Amino acid sequence: MWVGFGGGHALKYEAGTSGARMVTEDDCIRALREAAQLLGDSPTKAQYENLGLTPAASTILRQCGGWNDAKRLAGLETNHSRGSRVEPKPDGLDLPDGIEWDELSQDQRWHYRNRERNTARSLQRRRRLRLWVNEQTRERGCRECGEDDPACLDLHHRKPVEKEMEISTMVTSGYGKDRLRSEIEKCDVLCANCHRKEHYERPDLRTTTGVRLVARLRNTYKS
Ligand SMILES: [Zn+2]
Numbered sequence: 001m002w003v004g005f006g007g008g009h010a011l012k013y014e015a016g017t018s019g020a021r022m023v024t025e026d027d028c029i030r031a032l033r034e035a036a037q038l039l040g041d042s043p044t045k046a047q048y049e050n051l052g053l054t055p056a057a058s059t060i061l062r063q064c065g066g067w068n069d070a071k072r073l074a075g076l077e078t079n080h081s082r083g084s085r086v087e088p089k090p091d092g093l094d095l096p097d098g099i100e101w102d103e104l105s106q107d108q109r110w111h112y113r114n115r116e117r118n119t120a121r122s123l124q125r126r127r128r129l130r131l132w133v134n135e136q137t138r139e140r141g142c143r144e145c146g147e148d149d150p151a152c153l154d155l156h157h158r159k160p161v162e163k164e165m166e167i168s169t170m171v172t173s174g175y176g177k178d179r180l181r182s183e184i185e186k187c188d189v190l191c192a193n194c195h196r197k198e199h200y201e202r203p204d205l206r207t208t209t210g211v212r213l214v215a216r217l218r219n220t221y222k223s
Contacts, residue, residue, distance in 0.1 A: 025073065028060040032074040042077035068107070078106055122174060129171045133180065140189040147191035154195045155187040162186045 031053050035043040038051060045067050049057050057067075064070035068078040089101035090113060101109065134150035141148040157163040163186065165173075170180055190198060 023055045023059050023063060025063055027055055028063050028070055029074040031055060032060070032070060032076060036074070036076050042071055072106070078110075125174055126171055129174070129177070129180065132177065133167060133171060133184070136181075136184055137189045142191035142194055143188045144194040144197075145191060147194075149191075152192045154190050154192060155184060156190045156195055156198060157187050159186070 032043065032048070035048050035051050035053055039047055041047075043051070045057050045061075048060075055063070060070045061067060064073055071078050089095075093101075093112060095101060095112060101112075104112070133155075134153075137153040137155065138148050138150045142153060147153065155167045164183060165175075167180065167183060167187065170183060
């Protein structure tokens with residue numbers, strides 16, 4: 001069914017060797033498959049145009065609603081999915097509840113596969129950075145007691161105003177070692193116990209008095 005498009009054209013004709021005739025969806029599909037066969041791959045619009053096949057790419061776009069839509073109709077891989085056409089679900093790929101791999105579109109399968117790859121890659125990077133940060137804290141040890149097991153060592157910003165970000169957040173966000181190093185330099189290494197003591201506030205002071213008084217008393221207790 002052809003319902004026309006902008007500019008008042010009711011039908012689209014394409015010149016061919018046997019004279020002008022109406023371009024159908026089947027023509028588009030046939031041409032796309034031919035292009036895929038010639039290229040040995042699902043054609044991009046530019047690749048298709050270079051082959052000089054008919055119907056023209058612009059006609060396919062109008063007829064099928066979009067390049068990927070046309071390729072989906074032809075059973076070809078879309079831009080967002082590469083590799084074999086009906087690839088099996090990769091090992092270890094977790095899908096959200098209620099989502100079946102076989103029922104996903106090619107684009108959706110690409111999305112989940114790629115998300116998995118990105119996650120694995122970024123996890124690997126995070127692991128490396130975390131190990132590196134652990135090494136930095138182990139070498140310095142707790143400022144107060146000398147504890148050097150990274151499992152219980154924290155990085156404590158000496159001056160809150162200097163703090164750009166928690167080191168752990170930087171690791172999770174994938175910051176490079178240079179940025180991490182300059183942030184770590186603003187920190188003291190404290191074990192969990194000594195860190196707790198560092199931040200400890202007497203509850204009675206917090207709940208019964210004004211902020212200014214609390215601050216003054218806190219300074220008194222610290223010195
Ligand atoms: Zn300590």
